[in-house]
Amino acid sequence: MASARFFLFIVSVSYLSVQLTLTATSCSRGYFLDSSNCYPCTPGTYCPDGYRQLPCNPGDYQDSFASSSCSSCQSGYFTLQSGSITCDICPIGSMCPNTDRDPISCPSGTYQDTYGATNCRQCSQGYYSTSSSSHQCQICPKGSECPRPDQSPLACRPGTYSSDYGAYSCSQCSSGWYTTQTGAVLCNICPEGNECPRVDQPPTMCRPGTYSPYPGSSCVSCPTNTYATSSGQVSCNACPLGYECTQSDQQPRVCARGFYRDGSMNSCQRCSSGMWTKNTTSVRCEICPVGSECSTTDSSPLPCRIGTYASSINTVTCSQCSTGYYTVEVGSIQCEICPRGYYCPQPDTAPLACPNGTYSDYKQTQCSQCSSGYYSLTSKSADCILCPRGFACGDPSATPQACAVGTSADYGARSCASCSQGYYSVQNSSATCTPCAPGYFCDDSTKCPQQCLPGSYSSAAQTNCYQCSSSCSSNPGVFDCSTCVTAKPTGCQ
Structure with missing residues (x-):
């Protein structure tokens, strides 16, 4: 191609020379005067006034004869020399914003993958380029983040990860997940029996009194009436009946004598008034039977003493017989009424017969003297005779x-x-x-x-x-x- 153009140039010069044999004092534009002869401007030069032949400036070119001016290199082309016949195309990995200067290598963080570019292209988010003259950007690898396209990928810090290529930033591990590694692609789920309050630290075992029932869950306090005495529990133990678990991180504590706990209660409760239990670990209190008293909740019932009674269950203290009543038996559920003809001065003494000359009705503590004009010749009289x-x-x-x-x-x-x-x-x-x-x-x-x-x-x-x-x-x-x-x-x- 170059040899053909050179041949054409020789032929043209010869032809023109043949034509311009006459003596001249000035030439047309595109020609120059030399020894009174007009010659056409050669490629790479221009003849603006018919006298001079000047080389094209850097950034300009001329590929034709007899030109009065040079053409500027088109955008994306350049030439550094004077007298250029052609412009060079800007190579890949470079940009040519100026036609009269060398191509500029694309700086870090940019690239150019086509010829004839006037500027470099910014690496897309998640891509990077750390060298100049890059004709492509590298995708950010898994386990890394690329917040700046002009810097190398940064490995994900502990507690963060990137599972895909091209991450602009690492994602923080979700709650209940963690990673202690640098450059993690995935986070690890917090195992059951543990909690992960910080995503960048290893799991922490649940303390006594707490538990974590499934992977990824936090440690929570044991529910009421349950306990856990060791670390790393995935469940809490049910508090046995007859015990109380008011401290969920301690062993169950037995209910003392006089106390009990059933399934509806959160702690040991003292037996209700009049009820009792003399055993520990009781799940219920016993009923105090009739004819007995239960003055304390931690001892067995005591039968009512003579002269006292208990007619109902759960009696704290036996009641003394009312005036005119008595009982001489232990464990009485009621008192007997003092009969007619007798008197009952003490509730714990059997009735005493009224002597001659006296009488009594029911419920008397002493016999009455017969009224004036009345008499009684026998004991146990209920009435006197007129x-x-x-x-x-x-x-x-x-x-x-x-x-x-x-x-x-x-x-x-x-x-x-x-x-x-x-x-x-x-x-x-x-x-x-x-x-x-x-x-x-x-x-x-x-x-x-x-x-x-x-x-x-x-x-x-x-x-x-x-x-x-x-x-x-x-x-x-x-x-x-x-x-x-x-x-x-x-x-x-």
Whole structure:
């Protein structure tokens, strides 16, 4: 190609030389004057005024004859020499922003993969180039990050990773994952029984009292009523019944005597009032039976003492029998009522019989003396007997005493009353005294009435007879002198 162009150049020069044989003083543009002859400008030069032939400046070229000017190298081409016939294309790995200067090598972080470029291309995110004149960028490898395209890849720090090529930055391990390596491609999942609070440090075993149930989980406190005494637990142990686990990092603690724990409770609880358990590790408290007392929760029931009772379960202290009640048995569930005819001064003593002359109703602590005019001849009397008519009951414990002649008594009399003047009683056990009949006089209440003498009279209940003032002097026993009527006393013959 070059030899052909040179041949054409010779032919052209010869042709032109043949034409320009005449003497000249100036030439047309594109020609130059030499020894009065006009010659065409040769390639690589230009003839702007018909006189001079000048070489093309660097960055310009001319590949034709008889040119009055040079052409600038097109974008992406260059020439450093004067008198250039052609421009050189900018090579790959370089850029040619100026046509009159050498190509500039693409700096680190850039590249150029085509000829004739005026600038270098920035490496894409996740790619890099650390050398100049690069015609391509390298992709960031796995396990690295490439935040700057002009620097070598940086290995991922511990706690970060990149699993794909071309990472601009390393990703932090997710919660529950970790890596302690530099340049990690993947993170490791935190194993069960461990926790990974920091993604750049190895797993930490769960402390006692905590657990981690599955990979990637954090350690959490044991739930209520569970415990874990060793490190690295994947589950907590259930607290056995009869024990309490208030400290989840310690062994279960037995419930003391008087305490218990069932499945519904979080800690050992004291037995309710009146209930008991004398064993440790109890899951329930026992019922205090009737007839017993449970004053403390950690000892067996005690039977109620005599004089006391417990009629219901879970009694803390046996109750003393109420007034008028008693029990002489141990473990009583109720007290007996004190019967009639007896008295119960103490609740722990059997009933005592009421003595003669006394009596009692139910629930009495002492016997009552028979009221005036009443008596009781036997013990255990529930009532006293009313003293009968004609008798006196001065001693309530003795048999009623019959009233003597000349005396009488109505019901309930403590003593017999002497007959009043003019009255008489000639029989024992008289309920009443009889008034002296008219015509008679009673000066001795123990004797029958005496008839008034003839010529005298008396009205009823008189101790003396009175002299009649007139007739009836011959009739005894007159009570009316005007009629001489007589009467007969009762109760006497």
